[in-house]
Amino acid sequence: MAFSGFSKKTLPFLKKIAQNNNKEWFSTHKKEYEELILEPSRDFVVEMGEHLQALEPTIHAEPKINKSLYRIYRDSRRPNAIAMPIKERIGVIFWQGNGKRMQSSSFYLHFSPEELYVAVGVRWFEKPMLDAFREAIKNDEKRQELWNILTKIKSMGKDYTHLEKGYKRYPKGFSADMPHAELSLYKGMATYKTVDAHIIEDGELLIDTLYEIYEDMLPLQQFMYDVSLRVKQEG
Template identity: 65%
Template sequence: MEFKGFSKDTLPFLESIRQNNDKEWFEEHRSEYEQNILNPSRAFVEEFGEHLMALEPTITFSPKINKSLFRIYRDTRRMGAIKVPLKHRIGIIFWQGNGSRMQNSSFYLHFSPDELFVAVGVRWFEKPMLDAYREFILDDKRRAKLAEVLDTLESKGYKTIEKGYKRYPRGFSAEMSDAHLSLYKGMATYKILDPKLIVNGDKLIDTLYKIYEEMLPLQQLVYEISLRVKEENS
């Protein structure tokens, strides 16, 4: 299926999910979900995945749920989870590595009636990845390189995710250059765009490609960190 963009009804349908968030309503409108979201999402993954391979040949993608696509239903059983059953925000991920898609550096996006969110990296490190990240930036040269990459991205209008800690972890102190990097719980950069961009397939792919091309240095650094996790656990 050729990707020509999402339907002009996609964002209004997501708003309808937000306003009618229950499983019975959704099952009555499942065909609209498939037409406006699921099928074009699959086509987008196939087409844009091929484009991304020009930037990073080892990228992984698959137009399936729990691969590049996310379930429309939330897991409401988790402690602290949002209790409404359906997501009105559609996520898509292309990841680099063989482990968990959420713990490998990735090209990620989601869209909702409110925004088109575009990012690379890992937004939340689990402990093995957090340990590898801290070990990586203990080295002065590697820490300076990461700081340089983030500064360059911020000068181009991209934002870095917020820090997650207030106290320096063991091995770091305020006297170290760029010590603030040790306060992150994840490492990712992002940009927020107008969600209406999803309707124009060619413009969406062109815009995303240019953004990810500029974000690529951070993608590659976070991937390097993820390889250290594999080495340590092998």
């Protein structure tokens, strides 16, 4: 089925989840979840995936839970999982490469009643990806390349920004006198933008808006995909 947008009832339904965040309530409203969120999300992944594969042919666009779609239930191991077991925002990921989807360079989004968040890159590094990232930017030319990419994206005047630094001390191999050494202080490397969440209700506008953002941010996607190829496989 062609993607025509999410229902005008989708965002109000997410508000209801926030107000009734328990498994008992959700189990009695599961059909609404499937109709308002799950089914259109699958259609969206197919449609958006075809567009993104024009930018990066090897992008994974798989309309399944634990692939491009996320489980609606929070990880029970997280501290707030018992208090709020149901997710109040809906995420979608299109990743590149054969590694873990969250540790691969990706085109990502999530929406809630408050906003539509659109991002490119890797939002946080596990140790293998962190090591690969730091190893890549030890090279002066690669560090300058990344700096240029971030500067250009931010200078487009479209309210694009990137993640804030997460570390205070330079890691081994970096020092304050190295040009752009602060890049080594990041816990993830992604650019992002937030827009009005109601855009999800217009399928064509949503696809066109996302495509423009993702195309603008494509150089970072490509840079981080190259970094992911450096990851040393565990075991």
